[in-house]
Amino acid sequence: MPSPELRRINAFLSDFARRQAAHTVALPGGFAALDDAFAHSRANNQVVIDESSVDPETLPAIVDEALGHLPHRMISVFDDAVATACAEPLLRAGYTQATHLVMLHTGPVPAAGRAEEVDLAALRLPLARRWRGFLPDVDDEVIRHLVDRREARRRGADVVQFIGARTEAGEVASWADLYLDPASGIAQIEDLITSETQLGRGYANAVLATALRRAADSDCATRFLTADAADWPRHWYERHGFTAIGQSHCFDRG
Incomplete structure (x- = not known):
């Protein structure tokens, strides 16, 4: 059970x-x-x-x-x-x-990193570029749907924020969604992604730290995310205080 x-x-x-x-x-x-x-x-x-x-x-x-x-x-x-x-x-x-x-966050809550809430307009270009790298063979309409669907996520929880860490030039280098339900004390961090040219520079650390701090400051003691069981990010999350407490499944065809 x-x-x-x-x-x-x-x-x-x-x-x-x-x-x-x-x-x-x-x-x-x-x-x-x-x-x-x-x-x-x-x-x-x-x-x-x-x-x-x-x-x-x-x-x-x-x-x-x-x-x-x-x-x-x-x-x-x-x-x-x-x-x-x-x-x-x-x-x-x-x-x-x-x-x-x-994966449940069971480690200490870090101080907020050098990230902030950003709007979809700031995310659109780096997000489209990243999706194009993931899916090089799809047409522009598919990429547009994958970018613009983020706006629909605002309906999903009482508080939905897009957290981003910027380069010195002002471009969003890494980003994630943060879904907060303060009434139940639950927060989810979703789709943490870093621009390919900005990998390994600490931007994802900043986004994750900021999201965790915002969740804790919103009285969300249950802070979680989901990670592919077969991919390397799960180990990165473990190093940042997350522990696997269960698993869910996705079935896909076509």
């Missing part, structure tokens, strides 16, 4: 997806979170499974019906046991599975 804190975090993730969506459709075991304005963004057009009542064998057909107007399929399952039950039918249906660690 997941710990009470992990259950609270999973509920936060589910609620964020629901609130961020332009519209939702109730499904057996969860819901579809949809936004036609960002049709190329899988995270904005996905199925979220947040109940154990889901029937794993019928899930592929349910998702096909909910996302049938799109060329892709994405399913987020926050509970590890539910994801394990759903994995075999989804893999048979052609999905791939990625595991993400839920």
Whole structure:
């Protein structure tokens, strides 16, 4: 059984997806979170499974019906046991599975780094450049959706801030989202990214420190992020005071 804190975090993730969506459709075991304005963004057009009542064998057909107007399929399952039950039918249906660690900040809260809240206009150019590096073969409309979808994230939590660290010339070199729910005491740090030309210069440290300090100052004692279980950043986060307390799963096709 997941710990009470992990259950609270999973509920936060589910609620964020629901609130961020332009519209939702109730499904057996969860819901579809949809936004036609960002049709190329899988995270904005996905199925979220947040109940154990889901029937794993019928899930592929349910998702096909909910996302049938799109060329892709994405399913987020926050509970590890539910994801394990759903994995075999989804893999048979052609999905791939990625595991993400839920990492809780258990170290001391650092002093704020040399980062600040920035607006989307300041992020647009470095973010587009970074996405172009990640996805060199997609067209400009896909990149635009991946950049502009950040504005929709403002709906996802009571307080949403974009934290950025700037170069001496004023360009945002590293950035992350910070989602705060002071009423429940939960904060999430999401999508910490650094411009390729600015790697290794301490900008990500500054963004992370500032986000953690802002979360603590907002009375959010539960501070977490998610990290790919198979990628190197998880170890970087461990060195900065984060501990894995559970895992969630993403199934993807198309």
